Each structure stands twice: as C-alpha cells, then as structure tokens.
Amino acid sequence: MVITEVSLRKFTTDVFLAMGCNAAHAQLAADVLLKADLRGIDSHGVARLTGYVRLWEKKRINAQPNIQVVHQTATTATVDGDAGLGLVTAPFAMQLAIEKAKQFGSGWVAVRNSNHFGIAGYHALMAVEQDMIGFAVTNASPLVVPTFSNERMLGTNPICYGFPAGQYPPVVIDMATSAAANGKLEIAQRAGNAVPEGWIQDKDGGYTTDPFALKSGGALLPLGSDRDHGSHKGFGLASVVDILSGVLSGANYGPWVPPFVAFLEPSANPVGEGIGHFVGAMRIDGFRPADDFKSHMDNWITRFKSASRIDEQQGVVIPGEPEYEAEIDRRQNGIPLVDAVVADLNEVAGKLNVSPLTT
Known part of the structure; x- marks a missing residue:
C-alpha cells in the first residue's frame, strides 16, 4: 500500500x-x-x-507523563520522562538544549525514565533548523554482544550528528553502533530474506544469515562484525552511547535496559529508570559566523561529491543525502x-x- x-x-x-x-x-x-x-x-x-x-x-x-527537569546548570540538565513516550520526551529535552545553547552557546541534556525515541535524526535536526550542530544518542534493548562475547549486553545504540549547510541539505550522520539496526532484521523477516553474514551471530557465537536467529538465543554484532574487522570500535562507540544515555542520566544501562517488546519483562532488579537519551545543541556562531560555516560546508560537500570514482555510475554519497x-x-x-x-x-x-x- x-x-x-x-x-x-x-x-x-x-x-x-x-x-x-x-x-x-x-x-x-x-x-x-x-x-x-x-x-x-x-x-x-x-x-x-x-x-x-x-x-x-x-x-x-x-x-x-509529567516530564520534569530534575537537575540543571546553565548549560546542562537532566530530564525525567515519567515513563512517557520517548517520541515526546526527547524533543522536550532537545528544545531545552536549544534554549540553553541560544543563551550560553551550547546545551546538553540527559534523559532518564523514557522509552524508544524513534530516529535520532529527528532530534538532531531540531538543532540544525536553528543554525546549530545537533547531537542525539539513546541506549536501547540489549540485543548486541560485546566483542568476544555471546551475551547480549548493549542495544543498537544509535549516534546522530547533524550539521547545517547552505545550498545543500544538512549533513546528517545517523547510524546504529551495531553491524545492522534491529529494524533491518524485521524488514528481512517480513520479506522472508536472509541477512548478510556479519550482522548476527547464533547462540554459540557463530555467523548466521537467519534473520530470526535472535529468537533462538542469537545476537546482533557490533559495528565491524568481528575483532579482525574492528568490532571493538563498534563496541566502544556503543559503550559511549550507553554511558551518556544511561549511567549519566540515571536510566538503566547495559543488560538492564528494558526491552521494547511487550512480551519480554523488564529486569526485576533495575539499576536505573527506563531508557535513557542524551541530546545536545551547539551554536555555530559560538565558533565562527554561521554563514561562513555553511558556505564552507557547501564547499566540503562539493569537494567530496567530486571525488574520483571507482565506478563512474556511483559517486560519493554524502551522509543524509539518501x-x-x-x-x-x-x-x-x-x-x-x-x-x-x-x-x-x-x-x-x-x-x-x-x-x-x-x-
């Protein structure tokens, strides 16, 4: 349809x-x-x-929910989402970050007691629309193994940066820190397709292309897939997201993050409250005039798009362009x-x- x-x-x-x-x-x-x-x-x-x-x-x-600011300084804050929709709590937090940035140059807000917040790009783009650099991360249900492990400890834990440009659309880097987002598995499941090797491991730690492997004890792999291809880097990035979103805010972290699916119960011994997010906004004119920055962003994009090609039919794709x-x-x-x-x-x-x- x-x-x-x-x-x-x-x-x-x-x-x-x-x-x-x-x-x-x-x-x-x-x-x-x-x-x-x-x-x-x-x-x-x-x-x-x-x-x-x-x-x-x-x-x-x-x-x-009664969304509240429970702690703050001039440039930072912690928000309690009262178990509300992350789709509502995270924009509240980003708006607060933007208001702080307008006054003091940057704003950083941690969120606890929230739920799944949709695409990180939505929240980062809120700052971009104000001629600011936007940043948004969240932890998520534990589906991803650390390097050398077969225990689910981390979520897909996306990272997003957004940068405004002039004549071009914003540059938006919005990516999971796992080899693939869980939603990609759901798409493959609906279509009845196998997934590429390197996305998932089975319960024993071996590669599998079965998109349903998570339901039989398997796990998503970190970005990089294995140690030889840099999975320790994906694990490291996911850890940064988890610490900023969970440990810093007072939300759950690691294997204690509550599952997004209703048929799985949250941990009986939580270490925090709900899911956590972390968002930030930085005024570009705190570093240089915004028009100058956007002009050079256009130059950056133009130069990268004109990079020499391996295949003449496939040019460089700028993050956020598709x-x-x-x-x-x-x-x-x-x-x-x-x-x-x-x-x-x-x-x-x-x-x-x-x-x-x-x-």
Missing part, C-alpha cells in the same frame, strides 16, 4: 490519542514517526507504532507500507476503535 503523508499522519495521531495522549503529544509523536517514514527509514516509522501500543497496554508507557531525497519523493508520491505492517496497524486500530488505514 502507498499512503499519503496526510492520511498516515492522521491515522498515527488518532492512535496516540486513543492511547490517552493529549493533542500536542499525539501530534508530536506522530511527527517523529512520520519523519522516519518520509526519510526512508521504514524500520523506525509507523512500523513501530504497534510496539508502543502494546507497551502502553502493559502499562509500561505513560500516555500522560534520506533527504527520499523525503522529497515520499512527500510528493506517498509512503509505501508493506502488507504485514498494514495488517498489524489495522489490527491495533480495530482494538482502539480507530479508522483503518486507507489509501
């Missing part, structure tokens, strides 16, 4: 309203999910919506959803007395 942005936005907002979210939170949460679908990151868009609903049904998501192009296309031509996602969404919509998805 291909559905218009307007129709999908209304459907998603209606689901969040049916969960008990207020209008502002429902619209914001829908906007975060739609941004993922528009940018072609299908694994983190409305395909995730039913997951939030099921966690809400288990009373693990608070649809009416997502920018996808957003232009999907705003005009609609958002494609696979049948399995549509069926799942409509099943939940029926339970919540929400009108089903239609083209």
Whole structure:
C-alpha cells in the first residue's frame, strides 16, 4: 500500500490519542514517526507504532507523563520522562538544549525514565533548523554482544550528528553502533530474506544469515562484525552511547535496559529508570559566523561529491543525502507500507476503535 503523508499522519495521531495522549503529544509523536517514514527509514516509522501500543497496554508507557527537569546548570540538565513516550520526551529535552545553547552557546541534556525515541535524526535536526550542530544518542534493548562475547549486553545504540549547510541539505550522520539496526532484521523477516553474514551471530557465537536467529538465543554484532574487522570500535562507540544515555542520566544501562517488546519483562532488579537519551545543541556562531560555516560546508560537500570514482555510475554519497531525497519523493508520491505492517496497524486500530488505514 502507498499512503499519503496526510492520511498516515492522521491515522498515527488518532492512535496516540486513543492511547490517552493529549493533542500536542499525539501530534508530536506522530511527527517523529512520520519523519522516519518520509526519510526512508521504514524500520523506525509507523512500523513501530504497534510496539508502543502494546507497551502502553502493559502499562509500561505513560500516555500522560509529567516530564520534569530534575537537575540543571546553565548549560546542562537532566530530564525525567515519567515513563512517557520517548517520541515526546526527547524533543522536550532537545528544545531545552536549544534554549540553553541560544543563551550560553551550547546545551546538553540527559534523559532518564523514557522509552524508544524513534530516529535520532529527528532530534538532531531540531538543532540544525536553528543554525546549530545537533547531537542525539539513546541506549536501547540489549540485543548486541560485546566483542568476544555471546551475551547480549548493549542495544543498537544509535549516534546522530547533524550539521547545517547552505545550498545543500544538512549533513546528517545517523547510524546504529551495531553491524545492522534491529529494524533491518524485521524488514528481512517480513520479506522472508536472509541477512548478510556479519550482522548476527547464533547462540554459540557463530555467523548466521537467519534473520530470526535472535529468537533462538542469537545476537546482533557490533559495528565491524568481528575483532579482525574492528568490532571493538563498534563496541566502544556503543559503550559511549550507553554511558551518556544511561549511567549519566540515571536510566538503566547495559543488560538492564528494558526491552521494547511487550512480551519480554523488564529486569526485576533495575539499576536505573527506563531508557535513557542524551541530546545536545551547539551554536555555530559560538565558533565562527554561521554563514561562513555553511558556505564552507557547501564547499566540503562539493569537494567530496567530486571525488574520483571507482565506478563512474556511483559517486560519493554524502551522509543524509539518501534520506533527504527520499523525503522529497515520499512527500510528493506517498509512503509505501508493506502488507504485514498494514495488517498489524489495522489490527491495533480495530482494538482502539480507530479508522483503518486507507489509501
């Protein structure tokens, strides 16, 4: 099914309203999910919506949170999300970081007691829109093994930086610190496809291409896949995300991070509260005039795009470029959803007395 942005936005907002979210939170949460679908990151868009609903049904998501700043200085803060949607809590934290940056040059906000926050790029781009450098990370359900281990200890723990440019779209580096994001496995599962070697290991630590291997004790591998190809670097990056998001904020970290799926229970002995995020904003004019920076960003992009090619048909792709192009296309031509996602969404919509998805 291909559905218009307007129709999908209304459907998603209606689901969040049916969960008990207020209008502002429902619209914001829908906007975060739609941004993922528009940018072609299908694994983190409305395909995730039913997951939030099921966690809400288990009373693990608070649809009416009292989000509070519990500690702050001029340039830093810690936010308690009151078990609310990360789709709402993280934008709250980034807006706070932006306001601090406007006044003092930079702002850094740690978040605890939250839930899955969608694509990291959404939050980083909030700062980019203000001529700032945006930064966003989050820890996540433990699905990833450290190098040399077969025990799930870390999430896919994405890192995102966003940089504004002038005539070009922003440079956005938004990536998992695992060899592949879990959503990529879900896409392969729905399509019945094998995944590339190096994404997953089985319960004994051997490579497998079975996208369902996680359900039989397997795990995702860190970025780099194995020690010979740099998995210790992926492990290191994931650790940075986990420490900033969890240890610094007072959220859970490592194997204690609560699972995103409703049928798995959180740890009986948590070390913190909920999932954690960490976001930041830096004013470019704290370093040099913003127009100068953006002009040189354009020059940087132009030069990299003109780099000599191995294959004349394939040039250098600037980080964020495919997502920018996808957003232009999907705003005009609609958002494609696979049948399995549509069926799942409509099943939940029926339970919540929400009108089903239609083209």
